[in-house]
Amino acid sequence: MKSTSSSSRPRTARPGPAGEAVAGVRITHPDRVLDRESGLTKVGLARYYGAVAGRMLPYVIRRPLALVRCPEGDQAECFFQKQRTPGMPPSIHGSKIAEHGILHVEDEGGLIALIQFGAVELHGWGSRLPESGVPDWIVMDLDPDEGLPFARVVDAAWTMHDAFARIGLRSFVKTTGGKGLHVVVPIVPEAPFDAIKEFTFGVAGEFARSDPARYTATLSKSARRGKIFIDYLRNGQGATAIVPYAVRARPGAPVAFPVAWRDLGKMDPRDFSVATVPKLLSKRRTDPWADFFDLAQRVPPAYLQMAHARRRKSA
DNA sequence: GCCCATT
DNA sequence: AATGGGCAACGCCAC
DNA sequence: GTGGCG
Ligand SMILES: [Mn+2]
Ligand SMILES: [Mn+2]
Numbered sequence: 001m002k003s004t005s006s007s008s009r010p011r012t013a014r015p016g017p018a019g020e021a022v023a024g025v026r027i028t029h030p031d032r033v034l035d036r037e038s039g040l041t042k043v044g045l046a047r048y049y050g051a052v053a054g055r056m057l058p059y060v061i062r063r064p065l066a067l068v069r070c071p072e073g074d075q076a077e078c079f080f081q082k083q084r085t086p087g088m089p090p091s092i093h094g095s096k097i098a099e100h101g102i103l104h105v106e107d108e109g110g111l112i113a114l115i116q117f118g119a120v121e122l123h124g125w126g127s128r129l130p131e132s133g134v135p136d137w138i139v140m141d142l143d144p145d146e147g148l149p150f151a152r153v154v155d156a157a158w159t160m161h162d163a164f165a166r167i168g169l170r171s172f173v174k175t176t177g178g179k180g181l182h183v184v185v186p187i188v189p190e191a192p193f194d195a196i197k198e199f200t201f202g203v204a205g206e207f208a209r210s211d212p213a214r215y216t217a218t219l220s221k222s223a224r225r226g227k228i229f230i231d232y233l234r235n236g237q238g239a240t241a242i243v244p245y246a247v248r249a250r251p252g253a254p255v256a257f258p259v260a261w262r263d264l265g266k267m268d269p270r271d272f273s274v275a276t277v278p279k280l281l282s283k284r285r286t287d288p289w290a291d292f293f294d295l296a297q298r299v300p301p302a303y304l305q306m307a308h309a310r311r312r313k314s315a
Numbered sequence: 316g317c318c319c320a321t322t
Numbered sequence: 323a324a325t326g327g328g329c330a331a332c333g334c335c336a337c
Numbered sequence: 338g339t340g341g342c343g
Contacts, residue, residue, distance in 0.1 A: 028316080066330070071316045080330050087317050100331075118316055123343090141343090219342060220336055233343070238331065240343080322325075336341085 022046040023053070025091075025112040032073045034120060037251040040274055042073075045247065046115045051278040053108040056245035058293060060111065063124040064095075064102035064132065066240045068249050071118030078120070078249050089113050097132045100238075104129060120249040123240035126196075127189060132237075135196050136189040138299075139241045140203065141231035142181045145224045150179065154264050156207075156215070156228050157181045161261065163203060167300055172289050174258040175269040177248035182241060182256070188298050193237040198307030199299055200232035244289070247274055260288035 019030035020043060030043035049056070070078040083101035084094030091110035095102050102125075105111050114122070126135035142156050157173050160183040164171045171185045187196075204217035207230050216227045223229075234241045242248070242256045257272035257280075272280070 069316080069329080079328080081328095082330055085316095085318075085329070116316085143343095218336070219334090221341075223336080231343080233334070236332095236334075238333070316329105318328090320325100320327090322323100330343100334342090337339090 019043060022050045022115075023108045023112040025109060025116050027112075027116055034070060034074050034249070035251060035253045035274075036074060038253045038273065038275055040253045042115070045120065045253075045274065046112055048247065048274045048278065049111055049115055050108065052245045052281065053111055055281065055287065056243070057108060057111065059244045060122065060124065061106060062104055062128040063243075064097065064104055064127075064129070064240075065114075065125075065243075066123040067103075067114060067117075067119040068121035068123075069118040070120050070249050074249070088117060092117070095129060098237075102132075120247055122243045122246040124243040125238065125240055126193070126235055127237075131189050133192055134189040135191075135193055135235065136187060138185040138187060138196060138200060139234040140183040140185075140200065141176075141234050141241060142183065143224075143229040143231050144179055145226055145228070148179075148226070148228065150269070151265075152214070153179070153181050153228060156230075157183050157264060158261075159207070160203075160230075163206070167303060169297055169299070170295055172258065172292055173261060173264060174244055174256055174289075175254075175272055176242055177246070177250065177254035177256045177269070177272075179269065181264075181269075184292075186292050186295050186297065188296055191299065191304055193235065195304050195307060196299070197232065197235040198310060199303055200235045202303070202307050202310065204230035204232040245277070258287070258289045263288075 019027040027043045027046045032042040034040045034045055066080055066082045068078050069081055084092055084103040091113045093104050126137055140160050142153050144153050161171050164185055169185050171183050174182050176182055207215040208217040214227055215230055216223045217230050244256055244258050246256050248254050253274040255272045255277045
């Protein structure tokens with residue numbers, strides 16, 4: 001029923017000049033270079049996310065997202081976006097939380113649609129729709145000052161692991177694509193962000209008090225000098241953290257990669273990139289985060305209450 | 316990548 | 323028709 | 338308030 005004078009009959013089933021489809025999403029400008037260092041192209045990025053989608057989507061679905069978009073490639077400027085904008089396909093869903101627009105995806109088609117729209121990095125809230133006010137994970141973001149050896153960050157991660165273990169919480173660790181690590185604790189989504197954030201502030205403060213030469217809970221540059229900033233601020237409503245398997249818009253296209261605790265000491269975060277991760281995944285015997293969503297654990301109420309009391313005091 | 320306002 | 327800006331929040335925190 | 342930061 002199309003009335004075209006120049007019926008462009010498909011000579012082949014081959015994708016046209018607009019590019020090939022990934023997960024049913026046509027990728028335009030497939031050869032656009034997103035990272036000169038690794039040679040990563042837009043279609044290469046789409047194929048990467050398609051390849052890891054099975055592992056990645058559980059951490060992405062229904063989670064309000066912040067994107068780092070680089071639609072013009074790695075030459076031009078990248079920018080953050082957290083609201084759905086008109087022109088995005090229906091697979092990129094919009095919603096509103098406390099008067100502010102958010103976006104989220106429901107499936108692989110939505111994920112790849114984000115890439116078609118120029119997204120490179122995906123950052124997620126700590127909560128998922130429709131219960132957007134109660135986080136289902138805690139992220140302790142370990143941010144080393146410039147020049148600190150990575151072994152110090154590994155040590156901090158283990159100390160964090162032990163601190164959580166002491167109160168009955170299993171934690172998981174991932175690289176961030178940078179020089180830090182994330183220690184992540186899945187929790188039953190029932191305590192509001194404020195309570196969880198206060199709790200994590202308490203944890204960070206404890207680190208800073210018990211080993212002030214190594215740790216600070218204060219974000220400022222001066223306080224950070226020579227130390228690791230225990231960034232608990234990822235645990236507020238609307239705050240985000242890089243999502244597992246997401247790519248960073250940086251030279252080498254590094255990936256935020258879940259690792260096993262026992263492997264922490266043997267690896268270098270730069271080992272994990274768009275170029276290496278799909279192969280590593282297929283070689284892996286097991287997923288180190290396999291039971292992440294099966295734990296049904298909670299911060300002991302006493303610790304949330306302590307946090308609440310501290311909050312009252314400062315109010 | 317796409318919308319929109321301005322030229 | 324072509325060009326150029328925008329696309330984060332809000333939010334918190336330290337000072 | 339401003340500046341820094343994610
Ligand atoms: Mn970090
Ligand atoms: Mn941080």
